[in-house]
Structures are given as C-alpha cells and as structure tokens.
Amino acid sequence: MxxxxxxxxxxxxxxxxxxxxxxxxxxxxxxxxxxxxxxxxxxxxxxxxxxxxxxxxxxxxxxxxxxxxxxxxxxxxxxxxxxxxxxxxxxxxxxxxxxxxxxxxxxxxxxxxxxxxxxxxxxxxxxxxxxxxxxVEPSVEVQLNPVLLGPNPDIIAQCVAFASRPAANIKWHTNGFQYTSKETPTQHSNGTVTVQSQLWMTPSLGLYGHQATCLVSLPDQIFEKEINFSITNIQYAPQTVHVRVHRINEDLPLIECWADGNPPANYTWRRENGSIPDDVAQVKGNLLEHTDDNGLYVCEATNSIGRNSHSVYLYKYTGAIPRCYTGVCISVSLLAVLVILCAVCYYIWEQRNKNSRYE
CATH class of the missing domain: 2.60.40.10 (Immunoglobulins)
Structure with a gap:
C-alpha cells in the first residue's frame, strides 16, 4: 500500500x-x-x-x-x-x-x-x-608671457585646453621646483569647456632655462597630451659684465665685452671722458678693435630691464726693445758654454782628489 x-x-x-x-x-x-x-x-x-x-x-x-x-x-x-x-x-x-x-x-x-x-x-x-x-578632443597650448626677475611668485606659464568635452584636467611637472596652480573653466553654449591653468613660481635666475611639462587629460583616459617647454620668459637686467683682451698680433688688440641678460643686451663702448673717435678705435657691437690710444675704456651692457658696465685700462708700450747683434750673441753663448765646462772639470778633479786621500 x-x-x-x-x-x-x-x-x-x-x-x-x-x-x-x-x-x-x-x-x-x-x-x-x-x-x-x-x-x-x-x-x-x-x-x-x-x-x-x-x-x-x-x-x-x-x-x-x-x-x-x-x-x-x-x-x-x-x-x-x-x-x-x-x-x-x-x-x-x-x-x-x-x-x-x-x-x-x-x-x-x-x-x-x-x-x-x-x-x-x-x-x-x-x-x-x-x-x-x-x-571632444581639446586643442592644447602653453603660453609664456614676460615676467620680471623677483622674490615673489608670479605667473610663469599658462596651459590652456580649448573647447573640450568633458572639461579637461590639467597638471604640471616642474622637475622639483615648488609651484602652485590655479584653474579657471569657461563654459561654452555648445556644451564644451575651456580650462586655463596658471603656473605660479618664483621667477629666479636658477629657474631660467629649466624644463617644465603641462599634462592635459580627459576622464577614463580617452585623451592625454603632454607639452614640454623651457622657462625662458624670465626677464632681468644684464648681470656681471665681462671684458677680455685678445692679442691678434703685436699691434692690434681685440677687446671683447659680454654679459648675461634677458632680453639679450646691447653693448656700447666709450672712453672715460667721452666717446671714442673713429681714428682711435673701431667699435663693432661688443667688440673694440685696433685701439691706438691709452686710457680707461668702459663697456656698457643695456637691455629694456636695466644696464650694467665694466671698465678696463689699456696702455700701449712703445719703448725700444733691446736687440741682440749676431756677433755679440755668439760670443756670449760660447762664453757661457766654456764656463759650464770648466765647472764640470773642476768638480771631477775635486772628486778624484778626495778619493786619493782616502786611499
């Protein structure tokens, strides 16, 4: 059942x-x-x-x-x-x-x-x-505007990502230099966004010429771009002015003047008491050629930021140089050789006398 x-x-x-x-x-x-x-x-x-x-x-x-x-x-x-x-x-x-x-x-x-x-x-x-x-992929550019050398932070560079969608993210690499940044977005009627990032750093001589990088990206890694640039927009007056004298030959000295500045310096040569006459020397930019007059010469380096100078005193020796007539020179030379030979012979004779005494 x-x-x-x-x-x-x-x-x-x-x-x-x-x-x-x-x-x-x-x-x-x-x-x-x-x-x-x-x-x-x-x-x-x-x-x-x-x-x-x-x-x-x-x-x-x-x-x-x-x-x-x-x-x-x-x-x-x-x-x-x-x-x-x-x-x-x-x-x-x-x-x-x-x-x-x-x-x-x-x-x-x-x-x-x-x-x-x-x-x-x-x-x-x-x-x-x-x-x-x-x-929307942005167009990216780095803008460098002139900035004066100084102790306070200033806008060293601007990186702009134009008309992207969504808004771009901007970062900076400065190779160890301290910085701050400020981003400003601008919304457009078609839904795209322009983002501007300012790079703030202290404009120093040590910073001039260094490399930096602007990195622009969109979310989910759909777009990435890097722009490398050199910081060359720090402006400063000419620093230490250097002067060097080159001897082209016995009668034609060439005097060179140079200084570090941004913008590059323009050079002016003058005498302590005024301008240099054309019949005394030829001035070619930072070079002073064929000077034939004693005195204090001043090189002045100037740019739009400031100026600096350095001076050098030139003296042309015109005294007679002693000459060596052939007969006299030969006689003196032979006499010197004879003296050396006599000294050597005397030394050998003394050594032999010492040895014979000990025997």
Missing part, C-alpha cells in the same frame, strides 16, 4: 511539471555605456540570446516626453529609417540575433540614451539600454 502511494505521488509530481509551461528565455545584450569622439563613426552594440521567434528589432532614442522610434527591422525586409536621424544610421544586424547599428560622423546632438528593443514570440518585447557620451 505504501509503495502504491509513493508511485501515485511521483506520477502526480510529473504531471504538475508537464502542466506548467516553461518560462521563456530572452536576454538582450548591450554595452551599457559607450564613448565616442566627435566626428567619429560609432557602433552601438546590441544582440539577443533566445530560442524564440524574432519578429522585429526596433531602435529608439529616449526623448521627452515620448521616446522616438528611428529605425525598425524585420527579417527578410530592408530596414525602415523613420526619422532624419534614422536616415543617417546604418543597420549592422545579420537578420537573426544581431541588431547593432552604426552612427557615422557623430555630433554633440547624438549624445543621449538609446533603446534596442526585440519583439519575440511568445514573450513580447525585451529591451537593452545604451548611454552614448560624445567627447
């Missing part, structure tokens, strides 16, 4: 399983988020996994107050482009499970949320949602 009851229960359980229809399986697979560069061709991926009959694929854009159908496709037929936007779109589906589309030359107006909808039998409709973000 017990065995019979168990068999009846098993049969009833099997009947219940057969009586309950299986739950249909329809799964729409999409990329939930998509990023596209302005002007690029962008694919929105959509695919279904099901054993049911697919009757139609519909693409919509989420708009307010109602969504907009812009493309439909039924197997064995051509895609229907329902709107001007839909006319731009290419259907990439294979007529079975795939329903992807391609949006060519995307614009900022194409950003938004898209729905990929499959209609199947007997389940009905099943959808997947994709949010498309359009990003």
């Amino acid at each position: 017990t065995l019979l009851r168990q068999r009846c229960r098993l049969c009833l359980f099997l009947l219940l399983i057969l009586a309950v229809p299986a739950t249909p399986q329809v799964s729409v697979i999409v990329d939930g988020k998509a990023n596209a560069k302005l002007g690029s061709d962008t694919k929105l991926y959509c695919r279904v996994e099901t054993l049911e009959l697919i009757s139609q694929i519909t693409w919509q854009r989420k708009l307010s107050p109602n969504n907009e159908n812009f493309l439909t496709y039924s197997k064995g037929e051509e895609p229907l482009h329902l709107t001007p936007f839909g006319e731009r779109v290419r259907f990439l589906g294979n007529g079975d499970l795939g329903g992807s589309i391609l949006i060519p030359n995307v614009t900022l107006a194409d950003e938004g949320t898209y729905l990929c909808i499959y209609t199947t039998f007997p389940s009905g409709t099943k959808e997947g949602e994709i949010h498309l973000s359009i990003w």
Whole structure:
C-alpha cells in the first residue's frame, strides 16, 4: 500500500511539471555605456540570446516626453529609417540575433540614451539600454608671457585646453621646483569647456632655462597630451659684465665685452671722458678693435630691464726693445758654454782628489 502511494505521488509530481509551461528565455545584450569622439563613426552594440521567434528589432532614442522610434527591422525586409536621424544610421544586424547599428560622423546632438528593443514570440518585447557620451578632443597650448626677475611668485606659464568635452584636467611637472596652480573653466553654449591653468613660481635666475611639462587629460583616459617647454620668459637686467683682451698680433688688440641678460643686451663702448673717435678705435657691437690710444675704456651692457658696465685700462708700450747683434750673441753663448765646462772639470778633479786621500 505504501509503495502504491509513493508511485501515485511521483506520477502526480510529473504531471504538475508537464502542466506548467516553461518560462521563456530572452536576454538582450548591450554595452551599457559607450564613448565616442566627435566626428567619429560609432557602433552601438546590441544582440539577443533566445530560442524564440524574432519578429522585429526596433531602435529608439529616449526623448521627452515620448521616446522616438528611428529605425525598425524585420527579417527578410530592408530596414525602415523613420526619422532624419534614422536616415543617417546604418543597420549592422545579420537578420537573426544581431541588431547593432552604426552612427557615422557623430555630433554633440547624438549624445543621449538609446533603446534596442526585440519583439519575440511568445514573450513580447525585451529591451537593452545604451548611454552614448560624445567627447571632444581639446586643442592644447602653453603660453609664456614676460615676467620680471623677483622674490615673489608670479605667473610663469599658462596651459590652456580649448573647447573640450568633458572639461579637461590639467597638471604640471616642474622637475622639483615648488609651484602652485590655479584653474579657471569657461563654459561654452555648445556644451564644451575651456580650462586655463596658471603656473605660479618664483621667477629666479636658477629657474631660467629649466624644463617644465603641462599634462592635459580627459576622464577614463580617452585623451592625454603632454607639452614640454623651457622657462625662458624670465626677464632681468644684464648681470656681471665681462671684458677680455685678445692679442691678434703685436699691434692690434681685440677687446671683447659680454654679459648675461634677458632680453639679450646691447653693448656700447666709450672712453672715460667721452666717446671714442673713429681714428682711435673701431667699435663693432661688443667688440673694440685696433685701439691706438691709452686710457680707461668702459663697456656698457643695456637691455629694456636695466644696464650694467665694466671698465678696463689699456696702455700701449712703445719703448725700444733691446736687440741682440749676431756677433755679440755668439760670443756670449760660447762664453757661457766654456764656463759650464770648466765647472764640470773642476768638480771631477775635486772628486778624484778626495778619493786619493782616502786611499
């Protein structure tokens, strides 16, 4: 009796399983988020996994107050482009499970949320949602404006990322020099943003000529750019003025003058008591040539920031140089050789006498 009851229960359980229809399986697979560069061709991926009959694929854009159908496709037929936007779109589906589309030359107006909808039998409709973000690559430049040498921080450089979407992030590398930065965003009517970053540092001589880097990036590493530059916009008056005398030959000295300054210095030569006459010397920029007059000469280095100078006293020796006549020179030379030989002979004779005494 017990065995019979168990068999009846098993049969009833099997009947219940057969009586309950299986739950249909329809799964729409999409990329939930998509990023596209302005002007690029962008694919929105959509695919279904099901054993049911697919009757139609519909693409919509989420708009307010109602969504907009812009493309439909039924197997064995051509895609229907329902709107001007839909006319731009290419259907990439294979007529079975795939329903992807391609949006060519995307614009900022194409950003938004898209729905990929499959209609199947007997389940009905099943959808997947994709949010498309359009990003705009910024144009980037570094601006160096003149800044005066001084003890207080000043704007050494500006890095500007023009008209990006989303707003760019700007960082600085200064190779160990201390700095601060200040960012200013400007929103444009088309949704793009210009970001300006100011690099504040103390304009010192030690900083002049050093390398720095502006790094610009967009979120999710979709865009990165570096601009390396030299800090050459620190302006200062001519520093120590140097003067050097070169001897071209016995009669023609060349005097050179130079100094470190930014902007580069201009040079002026003068005598202590006034200008240099043309018949005394020739002035060529920082060079003084063929001077034929004793006195104090001053080189002055000047730029738009300031000036500095250095002086040198020149004296041309005109006395007679003793001459060596040939006969006299030969006699003196022979006499010197003779004296040396006598000294050597005397030294040898003394050494021999010492040795003989000890014997």
